Amino acid sequence: MNGIVEVVEHESPGMIRHDDAQIDLFFKMHQKINAKNEEVSKSYKNNILVKFSDIKELHFKTVQSVNSLKPIKSNINVRIAVSHNEGESEKFNSFEEFESRNLTNPNPTSDILLIYSFSVYDKEENDFENYKIMAHVRSRVAELHQIEKEAPPFISSALISNIVTTTAKITVHYSDYVKARHFTAMFDEWIRGCDESKNIDIINKLKKVSHLISKFGKLSIYAVLGFFTVTAIDISVLNYNEVLKFLVAYASIFVIVGGVSEVILRKLELSIDSYLALSYLNINKGDAKLISDFSERNRSSIIWSLFGVIGTIGLGIATSASYDFIKWLIA
Incomplete structure (x- = not known):
């Protein structure tokens, strides 16, 4: 007996048909996620002094903006x-994990990168918008300290101190430029709210001409020495032997004054160049120690600069009495 078997296919509840709206939605999401977004960024060279509380404030501001x-x-x-x-790095999947990090780390923090990724559904355009915010904060003192350790011996710390590095940067990958500008404005406001180290205007101006201090300073002292000697000398009262002794004594003093002025002026130049307007991250013990070291270096630079100026003036005054001293020697 031949029977007809009726086969009835039942659709599974979770099955997606080719005309299902869900697959269209999935396709749009996949296409949008893999699309290349536009990018806007802004860098800063401000001498910001960043503590953990400032990083926490930046996080909360970013989350609120998102x-x-x-x-x-x-x-x-x-x-x-x-x-x-020293090449050490840490990664965290939440701000809470970052907040509970090791505070006793002896290695200074060189930079912190905060990345926020999210998507927005635009009802008007019936489309998805993807965003990625990357807030980068760097420690200038830690970066320069690392450069000093790795630099060849012939490169002085004074030269390295003149390197002006970027201290902060925000990069936004966006779908809507107007919304992206909201994040750059937020970051700009955060930068302005951070503490900043004060620049000493006179040192910044002297840094531009510090390489000329030694050359022109020495020439000026030689000129003063020659001027006072020429105006004070009286050849008529000197005999041949005294003139000979005078020339030997004057040449000796000329060499000594040149050597002393070279040392003083060179130290003055290095002291000016070594001064660094601090910018740092201070979130662990290694940071605190490095900040203390650089602050002490700045104090030493200011003190040695003052000594250099006083020494140069003193040497210039001393040259005015050079003829009387030579006359006393040959008497």
Whole structure:
């Protein structure tokens, strides 16, 4: 007996048909996620002094700015990378993990990178917008300290101190430029709210001509020495033997004054060049120690600069009595 078997296919509840709206939505999301977004960035060279409380404030400001755009998910994808001198680095998947990090790390913090990724659904355009905010904060003192350790011996620390490095940068990968500008404005406001070290205007001006201090300073002292000697000398009262002794004594004093002025002026030049307007991250013990070291170096630079100026003036005054001293020697 031949029977007809009726086969009835039942669709599974979770099955997606080719005409299902879900697959169209998935395709749009996949296409948008893999699309290349535009990018806007801004760098800063401000001498900012950043503590952990400042980083925490930056995090809260960024989260608030993200939430104001009403992202698709309430939770934002947060990644934090912390780099230290000596090549050490740490990565955290939340700000809470970063907050509970090791505070006793002896290696100074070179930079902190905070990355926030999220998506926004634009109802008007019926489209998805992807954003990535990368806030980068760097420690200038830690960076220069590392450069000093790795630099060849013939490169002085004074030369390295003149390197002006970027201290902060924000980069935003965006779908909507107007919304991206909201984050750069927020970061700009945060930078202005940070403490900054004060620049000493006279030192900044002298740094531009510090390489001329030794050359022109020595020439000026020679000129003063020659002027006072010529105006004070009286050849008529000197006999042949005294003139000969005078020339020997004057040549000796000329060489001695040149050597002493070279040492004083060179020290003055190095002291000016070594001064560094501090900019740092201070979030562990290694940072605190490095900041203390650089602050002490700045104090020493100012003190030695003052000594150099006083010494140069003193040497110039001493040359005015050079003829009387020579006359006393040959008497």
